[in-house]
């Protein structure tokens with residue numbers, strides 16, 4: 001697990017490197033929530049990915065059942081239509097059930113994510129399990145889960161491996177939230193496509209043939225997987241890459257964030273630029289504004 005405070009190679013987050021994009025006639029807003037969390041908002045739909053606002057301290061994470069901060073969730077995300085969760089580790093799944101209970105949003109994710117939601121009391125009618133490879137309509141936005149792998153993110157090992165086959169105790173302890181099936185997401189908002197890679201590894205085969213305007217890319221992966229950024233660029237040919245999962249996720253939402261030790265954000269930005277893509281380093285709660293460009297022949301993905 002991460003240690004807090006200064007460590008060799010540890011830098012504070014450089015807010016000066018951040019970019020705020022506002023394309024002309026922008027009609028899609030992407031808000032970064034910290035960790036791997038985002039809100040994708042168009043005029044007709046609000047889709048939330050991997051919301052994790054509770055951000056327990058290291059001590060709380062290791063010693064106590066993890067209680068979602070319901071008031072903060074209500075304050076920051078008052079409305080949602082769909083909530084996508086890429087895997088069932090606490091920093092991806094913990095706040096999703098409360099968000100669905102508060103907003104009535106539908107929860108989309110693996111069977112492990114569904115069991116966490118059941119533990120928290122989310123009704124079955126709000127649950128939409130998927131193991132990927134199917135197109136799910138979220139209003140006018142199409143969503144497809146892309147089966148992926150969890151990265152060996154801590155000391156060369158996958159933290160809390162395994163599945164969640166029955167609803168765990170709730171509130172759960174960190175070790176009870178095993179990752180289950182890992183899904184990346186491809187979202188097509190009619191001329192604006194996002195691929196969300198929330199873990200430190202992915203499958204090239206699953207990304208082949210897809211395109212993305214924006215890739216939300218887990219920064220931890222660059223330390224653990226060879227050719228992490230280069231493969232994403234070659235496969236998805238994005239215009240923009242928005243680094244995520246670089247913060248320690250153990251500071252309060254509105255506090256100055258800390259980098260995960262070992263994450264080289266400046267190196268990542270440099271590599272993205274060298275590959276001809278525009279990096280969008282975004283502060284927590286920062287927003288990027290994009291314009292949809294409808295494609296004459298939208299790609300088919302079954």
Ligand SMILES: [Zn+2]
Pocket residue numbers: 087089150179199
């Ligand atoms: Zn994880």
